[in-house]
Amino acid sequence: MRTTRSNRPALLAQLPHRTRIKVERIGTLGDMRPCTPSMAVRLRAHLIAGLLLGGVVFPMFIRMTNVPPEVIETVIQQPSPHLNTPASPHQPYNSDPPTSGPHVEQLPNWGIASAPVPEEMQVSGLEDGAVIISYQPDLDTISVAKLQTIVADYPEKVILTPDADLTNPIVLTAWTHLQRLRQYNGTSIRRFIDTYRGGNHNPASQP
Secondary structure, X not given: OOOOOOOHHHHHHHOXXXXXXXXXXXXXXXXXXXXXXXXXXXXXXXXXXXXXXXXXXXXXXXXXXXXXXXXXXXXOOOOOOEEOOOXXXXXXXXXXOOOOOOEEOOOOOOEEOOOOOOHHHHHHHHXXXXXXXXXXXXXXXXXXXXXXXXXXXXXXXXXXXEOOOOOOOEEEEEOOXXXXXXXXXXXXXXXXXXXXXXXXXOHHHOX
């Protein structure tokens, strides 16, 4: 029987209470018919699938859209005695790459290094106010070229060096500060350099 706005309440009243709850509407006014067992099974299946999908996909979306920013870490300053050579034994560094600690007196060359700069020489440069950009040797050539362009803009106290032991593609270090990058980010790199480059952290030079 075709339902209309006038006879619809009467038709609903004739249905058992539980059946009235499960009514399917088709069309503008629609034919109203009881929900069959097979329809109920399908409805439950769709409901469960929707809940599962929401429980998996939505939290995943939240995690992807709320990735924490690449923060600048502050590292506790270590005692920084002078070493005779980079190979001289010393206490382990408390970060990788190091941001303070035992080091040689010799300063590294500023600019682009084709071979890895020893950590003991890196720390010497950091103490003198340098910023070091370390990158994994297998970093793509386009990113490496961009890093070289940045370093070329600073006449001194910025070093670019490959480092096979890095856990991130690019890592920036300054005296007691470190920032790990998942990919090239020119804005973050220049901001780090401009913030921490310069100064002298040698205890002998402190008033």
